[in-house]
Amino acid sequence: MYAYDELDRTLINERVSEFRDQVKRRLSGELTEDEFKILRLQNGVYLQLHAYMFRVAIPYGTLSTKQLRRLAHVARRYDRGYGHFTTRQNIQFNWIKLAELPDALADLAEVGIHAMQTSGNNMRNVTSDQWAGVAPGEIEDPRIWSELIRQHTTLHPEFSFLPRKFKIAITASEHDRAAIKIHDIGLRLHKNADGETGFEVLVGGGLGRTPFIAKTIKPFVHGRDVLSYIEAILRVYNQYGRRDNIYKARIKILVHELGIEKFAKEVEEEWKQMGDSELRLDHAAIEEVRSRFSYPAYEKLPHMPDELKQAAHDPLFERWRKNSVSPHKVQGYSIVTLSLKPVGGPPGDATAEQMDALADLADKYSFGEVRVGHEQNLALPHVAKRDLPALFKALDRLGLATPNVNLVTDIIACPGLDYCSLANARSIPIAQELTRRFANHDTAGLIGRLHINISGCINACGHHHVGHIGILGVEKNGEEFYQITIGGRADENAQMGTLIGPAVPYAEVADVIEDIVEAYLALRDRPEELFVDTVKRLGVEPFRERVYATR
Amino acid sequence: MPLVKQGRITTDLFVHVADGAELPGDGAVLVTAERFLADPEALLRRPGKVGVVWPNNRNLDDLVPHLDRLASVALVFPTFRDGRAYSQARLLRERYGYDGELRATGQVLRDQFVFMTRAGFDAFEVKKDADADAFAETMKRYSVFYQPTGDGRVTALNRRMQQRHSESAGQ
Numbered sequence: 001m002y003a004y005d006e007l008d009r010t011l012i013n014e015r016v017s018e019f020r021d022q023v024k025r026r027l028s029g030e031l032t033e034d035e036f037k038i039l040r041l042q043n044g045v046y047l048q049l050h051a052y053m054f055r056v057a058i059p060y061g062t063l064s065t066k067q068l069r070r071l072a073h074v075a076r077r078y079d080r081g082y083g084h085f086t087t088r089q090n091i092q093f094n095w096i097k098l099a100e101l102p103d104a105l106a107d108l109a110e111v112g113i114h115a116m117q118t119s120g121n122n123m124r125n126v127t128s129d130q131w132a133g134v135a136p137g138e139i140e141d142p143r144i145w146s147e148l149i150r151q152h153t154t155l156h157p158e159f160s161f162l163p164r165k166f167k168i169a170i171t172a173s174e175h176d177r178a179a180i181k182i183h184d185i186g187l188r189l190h191k192n193a194d195g196e197t198g199f200e201v202l203v204g205g206g207l208g209r210t211p212f213i214a215k216t217i218k219p220f221v222h223g224r225d226v227l228s229y230i231e232a233i234l235r236v237y238n239q240y241g242r243r244d245n246i247y248k249a250r251i252k253i254l255v256h257e258l259g260i261e262k263f264a265k266e267v268e269e270e271w272k273q274m275g276d277s278e279l280r281l282d283h284a285a286i287e288e289v290r291s292r293f294s295y296p297a298y299e300k301l302p303h304m305p306d307e308l309k310q311a312a313h314d315p316l317f318e319r320w321r322k323n324s325v326s327p328h329k330v331q332g333y334s335i336v337t338l339s340l341k342p343v344g345g346p347p348g349d350a351t352a353e354q355m356d357a358l359a360d361l362a363d364k365y366s367f368g369e370v371r372v373g374h375e376q377n378l379a380l381p382h383v384a385k386r387d388l389p390a391l392f393k394a395l396d397r398l399g400l401a402t403p404n405v406n407l408v409t410d411i412i413a414c415p416g417l418d419y420c421s422l423a424n425a426r427s428i429p430i431a432q433e434l435t436r437r438f439a440n441h442d443t444a445g446l447i448g449r450l451h452i453n454i455s456g457c458i459n460a461c462g463h464h465h466v467g468h469i470g471i472l473g474v475e476k477n478g479e480e481f482y483q484i485t486i487g488g489r490a491d492e493n494a495q496m497g498t499l500i501g502p503a504v505p506y507a508e509v510a511d512v513i514e515d516i517v518e519a520y521l522a523l524r525d526r527p528e529e530l531f532v533d534t535v536k537r538l539g540v541e542p543f544r545e546r547v548y549a550t551r
Numbered sequence: 552m553p554l555v556k557q558g559r560i561t562t563d564l565f566v567h568v569a570d571g572a573e574l575p576g577d578g579a580v581l582v583t584a585e586r587f588l589a590d591p592e593a594l595l596r597r598p599g600k601v602g603v604v605w606p607n608n609r610n611l612d613d614l615v616p617h618l619d620r621l622a623s624v625a626l627v628f629p630t631f632r633d634g635r636a637y638s639q640a641r642l643l644r645e646r647y648g649y650d651g652e653l654r655a656t657g658q659v660l661r662d663q664f665v666f667m668t669r670a671g672f673d674a675f676e677v678k679k680d681a682d683a684d685a686f687a688e689t690m691k692r693y694s695v696f697y698q699p700t701g702d703g704r705v706t707a708l709n710r711r712m713q714q715r716h717s718e719s720a721g722q
Contacts, residue, residue, distance in 0.1 A: 007707040011695040018692055022662065030681065038632050039662055121632065151697040151707065157669035158641055158700070161634025238638045273646065278699035278706075288711055 001064055001369055002147050003292050004112040012109045015116055015155070019043050020102035027099065042122060042160070044090075044115030045101060049421050054079075054096040055118040056108060060128035060146040060170070061089040061372040065359035068370050070111045072355035078104045083355070085340060085348040087374045087412055087463055088167065089127045090118050094419055116154055121162045121249075123153035123234075127169045129177045130373035133295070134381045136329045140197060142172035142189050144290045145226065148281065151289075152227050159234045163241035164249035166234070167206075170199075174492070179374055181205050181214045181494035182466060184251050185233060187226070197223040203233060203263070204255030205494075207460035212252040213494050215260045217267065223286065228279035232271035236263070296367035296382050301332025304385070311389035319441065320392055323403040325383075334385055336366075338378040338395060339402040339410060343439045346428045347413045348376030357398050365391050374490075375451075376412055377405065407444040408452060408517065409435040412463055416456030416473065417480075423456035425473025425480035425506070430454055433510045438517075447517060450531045453488075466490035468532045469516060470497045471509065480506045486516065486543060487535035498540045501548045512547060519546040553683035555675040556652075558690065560683050563676075565602055565623060575599075581625055588613060595620050604656065607635035611642055618649045623674070628657035637670045644671030645701035661689045669700045 004012075019039075026036040037047075044055040056071070063071075071091055075083045078100050079093040086092055096104065108114060118125055126146045133141040149168060153159070159166075169178040172189035180186030186202035198220045205214025221229045233251075240258075242248045255263045311317045326335045338358070341347050350358075358378070362370045365387045366380035373379060378400075383391060395401040404410050411434060414420065416427030431454055438444050453467025457474075464470035470485040481503040488497030504512050517531075523542055524534045535543065554563040565579040570586050579600035587594060587603045594601050595617075602623025605614055614624070624643060626636035636655070643649040654674040655667050661682035667675065668690065677683040696704045705713075 005711070007695045007710060011693070011697070011707070014693050014695065018662075035631075035660065154697050155666075155693075156698055157666040158637045159634070160666055161632050161637070235638050239635055243633060243635075284712060285708055288708065288715065 001062060001294050002143065002289075003294065005292065008151075009109070009112065011154070012112065012114045012116075013106075015043075015114065016102065016105045016109050019105060023098060023102055038120065041120035042117060043105075043120075044118035045096075045098075046119060047421070048094065048415075048419050049417075050419070051095045052098055052101070053419065054093045054101060054104065054115065055086070055090045056093070056113060056115045057118045057125040058089045058091060058113070058372050059125055059150050060132060060143045061130045061374075062132075062143065063370045063372060064111070065362045065368045065370065067111045067113050068355050068359040068362070070108055070113065072352040072359070074104050074107060075352040075355070077107075081353075082349050082351045084346070084415065085350065085372055085376050085378070087376060087461065088125060089130075089372050089374065090125055091372075092415075094415070117160075119165070121164050122160045122166065123156060123162075124165055124167045126150045126153065127167070127178055127183075127374065129171050129173055130371040130379055131177060131326070131335055131381065132172065133293075134328050134330075134333075134335055135173050136327050137173060138329065139172045139189055139191060141293070142170045142187075144286065144293060145187070145189065145199075145223070146170050147293075148227065148286070148289050149230065152230075152279075159238055162234070162238055163243045164246070164251075166237075166251065168230070176490075176492040176494075177373065179463075179466070179490040179494070181492075182207055182211075182463070182490060183214060185230060186214045190220075192220055192222075199223070199226055201229060201233075204252040204260070206250050206252045207463060207465050208250070209247055209458040209460075210250075210253065210256075211460070211465045211496050212256060213496070214252075215255065217260065217264045224281045224283075225279075227281060228274050228277055229267075229271055231279060232267050232274060235270055236266045240266075296369075298330045298333060298382070299384070301384055301386065303331050305332070307386040307389055311392075314389075316396075317389060317392050319445070320396075320401050320403040321388060323407070323445070324401070324405045325388060328382070330382075332385055334383050334388060336380045336383045336388070336391065337373070337405045338380065338400045339405050340377050340400075341404055341410050341431075341435065342399050342402050343409065343435045344432050345435070347411050347431050350378070354398050354400060357394075358400065361391065361394055375406075375410065377410070403441050404444055406449045406451070407441075408438045408447050408450045409444055411435065411452045411454060412467065413454040414456050414461035416454070416462075420456060420461075422459055423473065424458075424475040425456050425482065427454045427456040427462055427471075427473060430471060430473075430482070430506075430509055434513060437510050437514055446527075447521065448527070448530055450517070451489075452513070463490060464488075465496045466494060467497060468530075468535075469513060471513075474503060476503065482506070482509045484509075484512060484516070486540060487532060489532055498535075500540055501544050501551075504551075508551075512551075515547045516543060519543050522546070552676050552678065553680060555677055555683050555686045556673065558687050560686075565600070567604075579622060581623060584609060584614070587617075591617055602652065602654070605639065607633065607639060611639060611647070615647050618643070618647060618651070621651055623652040623654055624649065625654040625656045625676075626672075628655060628659060628663075631658040631660055631663055637666065640667070640670040640672055641700060661685050664689045665693055669696070669698075669702050669704065671701055 455462035485497030600622035
């Protein structure tokens with residue numbers, strides 16, 4: 001965990017008081033709605049279909065139990081008793097009242113959380129691997145760098161009014177759990193031949209109506225230079241990114257229009273001119289931030305404790321363990337993923353009661369730490385294996401032990417037309433129906449890893465392009481239709497899915513998805529071949545034939 | 552529209568002269584980039600200071616050679632969501648060493664004062680009277696800054712390092 005010091009706390013409180021003043025000026029009419037809109041967006045406040053929506057940052061997905069309890073408090077006191085975890089390590093509250101927002105922010109500030117730059121055309125919450133610091137094989141903890149970048153990008157005087165939003169993600173593992181290739185800047189931590197830490201820098205990824213996979217702009221930027229290099233990218237973007245058309249304003253369009261070579265050259269020139277600036281991080285500066293991350297005092301525990309051997313006779317426990325428990329870098333410990341995708345539930349939602357109870361469990365079993373991942377699930381990052389059986393029972397009572405992590409019902413979905421003023425179609429009811437269709441966990445296990453991502457409009461908050469199966473809501477003559485793509489992925493081999501056929505009406509979506517899954521079961525050459533690999537091997541055509549033959 | 556300089560509302564000594572309008576015989580003027588670049592020498596010869604309003608979509612290269620003879624550079628915020636002039640301001644101050652008046656014009660609201668000051672602006676044509684009145688108050692709003700810029704404010708990281716240093720020195 002990163003511990004905020006007096007300076008971090010002061011800054012958050014100063015931001016709260018500024019926002020309080022902005023709300024006051026809006027309510028008194030001193031600020032027009034047009035002016036206020038930009039200001040509230042800088043602080044995570046959207047106006048949705050029914051109410052204001054409030055998005056709170058969970059930087060690089062790390063939460064203390066104190067913070068989680070405070071989120072529960074905000075849900076209970078200022079909202080309707082629940083929150084929605086998003087694909088970018090944020091939590092959203094959907095029913096907040098404008099006049100109460102400053103108080104909610106002040107409550108959060110007391111535990112070191114905030115909503116700065118969770119929306120608006122600025123540098124958004126810096127995201128990372130939810131298993132950072134505990135994943136086996138990780139090169140080093142990417143959160144040190146995430147925190148350095150979080151600080152640097154917070155209330156940046158030059159880059160708070162960019163052409164469009166700007167998202168940075170960092171990974172330090174071979175397997176990319178942070179989806180860096182669909183970010184404006186993706187950073188892959190690795191070491192050079194001299195063993196020094198640095199980053200492969202990727203730029204120009206993003207989804208929305210013009211999706212692009214990020215391209216490598218520089219294979220190795222030394223860690224000490226990472227802030228200045230990011231600043232150089234942003235300066236080029238701030239000056240030359242398009243501002244005439246909101247749909248062409250992301251950096252991906254600038255990179256595409258200039259071409260990566262030309263864009264890289266512009267950045268390189270800017271970077272050279274910046275020279276040896278104050279942005280260079282010396283060893284002491286990096287160590288200063290590193291020193292404020294604390295790590296659990298792990299015990300020396302056996303790889304296979306008796307508790308685990310005994311519990312292996314319980315088939316429900318075993319099914320959950322095989323699905324939701326992952327190896328930890330320390331022997332005797334595990335990472336436990338908590339599915340927020342119960343059968344029939346809206347993906348990513350958690351109630352205040354669940355958050356409070358989970359905080360208790362994290363205190364008891366995970367050194368007081370909880371993680372949030374981009375798949376809209378939570379994780380307990382340091383669970384002793386001997387505690388797994390007891391934890392399973394407790395999670396099951398809370399409805400947080402659905403054994404469907406990475407399976408067909410572990411669906412990513414945006415809020416869609418049920419909440420969002422941009423949406424063309426509903427997302428949540430589609431997800432709910434699919435979880436019912438595939439409610440049998442044994443069947444889901446048989447199908448294997450399969451990511452379904454649903455967006456209610458082209459803005460792609462549900463990351464439909466990179467779902468193994470992507471579902472995009474569109475509007476046709478006043479009715480909800482859905483375009484379906486297959487073969488997308490968001491990991492280190494990220495790519496966009498391919499359209500399988502004509503859009504289908506709301507009522508047929510679940511049938512079509514079932515047909516696609518059946519086609520896969522018939523087409524895969526062995527049970528271990530994942531859906532996405534079958535699509536890669538055979539292309540879309542055999543799927544199209546089977547699914548659309550009778551339609 | 553009130554002008555804020557040195558932290559308070561002051562009389563604007565500069566007159567904005569539109570393209571095609573006649574220049575006053577003397578006194579300080581602010582002219583457009585086109586007018587200035589058409590004949591910089593003639594403008595600089597006349598009695599009275601000269602400032603240039605530089606558009607936010609124009610490269611600074613044509614302006615840089617004249618910087619040491621200009622009394623003001625005015626950068627433009629067509630709307631406050633358009634942040635290009637922040638980059639221009641930092642480049643003028645930090646890369647090209649410009650130390651004359653750097654003026655923010657356009658949609659200038661109190662919510663930008665801290666950002667603008669940190670980027671190097673020291674004069675503000677403020678849209679609303681109430682915002683101009685609140686300038687000094689608004690500038691006190693923040694005491695912690697994460698980024699180093701040319702304004703010399705000490706960053707949080709440097710403060711921490713200094714603290715650490717003095718703690719270890721005191722032991």
